[in-house]
Amino acid sequence: MTDFRLETDRLVLRNWRRGDMVRFAEVTNNPEVMQWLGGVMDAERLAASEGRMLGLHESHGHTFWIVERKADGGDLSGEMLGFCGLKKIDAPGASFLGTFEIGWRLRSDSHGKGYAREAATASLDAGFGTFGADEIFALTVIENAPSWGLMLRLGMRRRQELDFDDLRFEPPLRHTIVHSIAREEWAR
Numbered sequence: 468m469t470d471f472r473l474e475t476d477r478l479v480l481r482n483w484r485r486g487d488m489v490r491f492a493e494v495t496n497n498p499e500v501m502q503w504l505g506g507v508m509d510a511e512r513l514a515a516s517e518g519r520m521l522g523l524h525e526s527h528g529h530t531f532w533i534v535e536r537k538a539d540g541g542d543l544s545g546e547m548l549g550f551c552g553l554k555k556i557d558a559p560g561a562s563f564l565g566t567f568e569i570g571w572r573l574r575s576d577s578h579g580k581g582y583a584r585e586a587a588t589a590s591l592d593a594g595f596g597t598f599g600a601d602e603i604f605a606l607t608v609i610e611n612a613p614s615w616g617l618m619l620r621l622g623m624r625r626r627q628e629l630d631f632d633d634l635r636f637e638p639p640l641r642h643t644i645v646h647s648i649a650r651e652e653w654a655r
Contacts, residue, residue, distance in 0.1 A: 470482065473589045473593055475585045475589050478535065481533050483532070485517075485521070495549050503614070523554050529552060532551060532590075534549050534550055534582070534586050549577070550570075551589075551590055558631070559634055559635060569594065570605065571586060571587055584620060591603060591648070604629075605623055618646040622648055626645040630643060630645055
């Protein structure tokens, strides 16, 4: 597997390594973080998720990368904050399968500090620059205001005509809302 790494002022985004899921689960697999993401995952779902992340990177060269804070002496110095990155959309019900999706999941004590926006900006830059995306989509549920709020702050626009029901989830997590940004919009 080829190594992948993006750096921002405060963060490192890198591909997954075997065993990362243990620490990732420790910091993100809790009711607060997982409220709008299908709930706390059991060991079987965590193992499947790790295999999926490793496989996505191997197949496409990108995934929802691990996000770590750079060692700068802060309270979360060198710590794993969660993930942010790009994958191909594979949600059942989406009419735009195979296009680029940006996603993020960060530990609760990192919320409100600009880390998600910083990681998402780097991911969008990579999506349009390195991976040649024409448009990048983001998915969430309407109740997840912090997530779609970030989508709007990134310049993404609401795409109500593309909303769909993801049958892997029960309501209220089933109805998926869509935002996107095109290469030209991002360049501005």
